[in-house]
Amino acid sequence: MPELPEVESLRRTLAPHLVGLRVRTARLLRPEILRLDGGRRRSRRSALLAGARLIELRRHGKQLAIIGDDGRVLCIHLGMTGQLRFLAGDEQLHPATHIHAEWTMTAEPGGLPPGRLIFRDPRRFGGLWAGALPGTLEAKWAALGPDGLESSMEDLTEALARGCRGSRRALKAILLDQAVIAGVGNIYADEACFSAGIDPARPGTAINRDETIRLAEAIRATLQAALTRGGSTLRDYVDANGRSGAATLLHRVYGRGGQPCLVCGTPLPTRLLAQRTTVSCPRCQPAR
DNA sequence: AGGATAGCCTGCGGGC
């Protein structure tokens, strides 16, 4: 389940493979995963960056964008089980199932392919979105809150304060809302709440200034720590080279329902909050 | 209009 650290790990491992190469061919095996927003009519081939030289990989929250030298942009949402893999030469993907898009890359126009890029997504919660620079990507990302990792601490804190202000939603729902802060998902929402010592069931209106600051710091620290370990490994996540991360070792509450709290030993209850499995410690994260 | 909810989709693990 890719959240921000997983997508950033992917960006970092994928960029060295892709930047500077040109898209030779693009195949869309499952057309419904591609969304062509932004008005203009364009072919699928064009939307998939065929012919473009790739100059940059950008990320905001959990979304990854591949930028072409002619301004075309392909934005990738990994959803739950999405993977982007780079295969060198004639290397084959292990389970070659659920491949929805495939690109061949070349170092020069008409040259031999040095590798292929594969988008694989068994559950199909992810997808591709095509746009153009300048404008459409910025507009799309403007709907998201500040990036949980790259934004200033001040921006992060104020975004969280705005999200909580006047809101009766549970803090958990606020943290999962990508329009408030971009990049936090179920895992790191629970981990950040535990680090900050705040009950995720409390409504936004009940979170005071001091707690908002603590929470923003906990979010940043949690995401940063996970990124350092190359992201969490939970069933599906692998980076561009097929390697999984080691951040699962850092989880203190996520996936530990029923087990003792690592700080105080209290058995950790599992609850449903914002339709998501939520684990927290009733003693370290008091209800008020 | 904020907020809650349903639905999408496949793999896997628990239980019998």
Place this chain on the structure above:
DNA sequence: TGCCCGCAGGCTATCC
């Protein structure tokens, strides 16, 4: 052993 069912959850659409 093997089958069935429940669950995992990011995001969009829809309803209240």
